[in-house]
Amino acid sequence: MILHQTYRIALYQPDIPGNTGTILRMAACLGLAVDIVEPAGFDMSDRALKRAGMDYLEIAALTRHRSWEDFDTWRRDEGRRLVLFSTRSALPYCDFSFGARDILLFGRESAGVPDHVHEAADARLVIPMKADARSLNLAVSVAMAAGEAVRQAGRNAGL
Template sequence: MRLALFQPAIPQNVGACIRLSACFGVDLHVIEPTGFRFDDRAMKRAALDYGPLSHLTRHSDWDAFQTHRGPGRLILFTTKGATPLDAFAFQPDDTLLFGSETSGAPDHVHAAADARVVIPIRPDARSLNLSVSAGMALWEGLRQTSLLTPR
């Protein structure tokens, strides 16, 4: 299972996803351009010392990501999703893709997804934080596929 971030805008979210990658032993793909310089201090501070433990790959654009993302389904998490998280059946080689915090995922990314998933929230709330959503989705995917390693 892999995490992918499409053109993230907030360095702290990428830093938190680097920590997810390190703690759960999954690959993290960042699809550029990002809304910050990748050496931004805020991102480094958010990732703390987890950077060496993570498996981060940066892609120059969507096409480069599509060429190198690996096997398996592309699962887009979106507020416009069709399947609620608790009703979705994950597979071990899924790539969990999250759109930009400011603009989500464009139509061509939606079209490329094998499935679209929504994390249900209250109707009067707009959306969850990107890294919170990624953590919830990744944990559920790993739980379903028995890829969580016990301590």
């Protein structure tokens, strides 16, 4: 069974084309839209992006936003809640109730998000890890978060 979701995944200035391609492929398979907040740290036509996304890039629902300000204005106009995944949060993502119109936001692989983006989020979540672990791969983190949101949507729809 494939669930059509209204969830969106947003990547803030992603650095690594392979991660972005993998995320686009996963999102296409789950029926999720992806927003890229530019500038990205690579050319969006990059070979690694195409290799990781394979032919799924053709069916991915991708929207590019020229800046954080453009993205934030758009999402506020749409009435969407912004849920930031951050190592600076204390609330575990599995303890959070996702809403159908949420945007799951992930920062740059190299630096996360700046303070003004962190403060603009409606909710901030963390993926719990061992104390001595620094971070997960971005594509893995996005898959974990999207999986939980989709699981909750299925439960809430009585599936």
